Amino acid sequence: MTLYGLAHLLRDRAAPLWNAVEAANGRLFALSRRKRLARIPGILAARSGPFLLRAATPGDADALAEFFAAQPAESFEFFRPHAFDAGTLRRLLGNPGFRAFLALEGGEVAGYFFMRCFAGGKAFAGWFVDAGRRGRGLGGLGISVLAEIARALDARLFCSVSPRNAASAAALKASARTRLLRTLDDGSELAEILP
Secondary structure (H helix, E strand, C coil): CCCHHHHHHHHHHHHHHHHHHHHHHHHHHHHHHHHHHCHHHHHHHCCCCCCEECCHHHHHHHHHHHHHCCCCHHEEECCCCCCCCCCHHHHHHCCCEEEEEEEEEEEEEEEEEEECCCCCEEEECCCCCCCCHHCCHHHHHHHHHHHHHHHHCCCCCEEEEEECCCHHHHHHHHCEEEEEECCCCCCCEEEEEEC
């Protein structure tokens, strides 16, 4: 079983064990990348433009939960990396191995992107754009910023995208070079986002 498969199995079927593993991994990741993590604010500042980019903190959990609650149900057909309640988000945003970022427009959350980082040097990416702000390049911006952060952290970056999720597949294709690794059981494609 791959790391990706094991992580999903633990997350979906043994949540308390997954939470303990995730917390320990976060501490190890932060220790192993301490100096490299200091580069992230500069990357976000340099890539901010029409959207202000910044790291998400546990203090953002309530606003982020409201952001997700305001999205149409079909937005979650292909995006289920974690639960979207404030408690879960607060726990994740407090974990140094879960690097989450917000794209803000007019002080409102317009997009969310993250890397679930592992101490061994691998990271798994996800991105989500507000339904009312799609088609403006925000998904592609998030992907390219994640790729830049992964390089700064000396981590290999992976993602899974369903070919049926045309918007995410197009954003990935337009903003990054990828290497297809395999097709997963649900039809999604596991790919490495290349530097």
